[in-house]
Amino acid sequence: MTTLSEEKAEDIVEIDLRGKSEMGDYMVVASGRSTRQVSALADKIIEKAKSEANVFSRVEGKATGDWVLIDTGDVIVHLFRPEVRDFYQIEKMWMDPADAPKA
Template identity: 70%
Template structure:
């Protein structure tokens, strides 16, 4: 795929899930947001074992999306490594350290609204 070709949200989601799997992300959950909110089509929540792994996964993911799709993502929190937010436009990715993820329980916010949660 060339940098000029804009991927569908499903293509982007698949690449994000593959990238996280390649980098040994844990407890990866995808949430279908279509028709529920305007922030994006999908949300992905994943955990890394340490601040270093969380930051590295986020950096590799944003690099891969830029190289493969020419897509620059907005990133927050990469330097701290407790919780990194990656906004690709169509897919919002949250990568947490397990303790931080347990504290915020972000994916549970989307369950009552009827969002489909799929664990990978």
């Protein structure tokens, strides 16, 4: 999440998946202001996972930059343009109601 903050990602949410799903331990959801920023954020996350943890991530959606999914194994990262994130509201599917952001 530090990389996302440093790179000016917006509305960063970390969701604990332990006990909820076998696909990973954590999910991180964040927004970029444009397709270009979403793609750049994805590049930073992919490079950091590779250089610091020797993890080769699986990536979907980077070519379009609307919604990029980065699977590092234990952590799943979703990067969205704001309007795409609003449409899918993916964090609502996984967050405990008590942890959900207040409208």
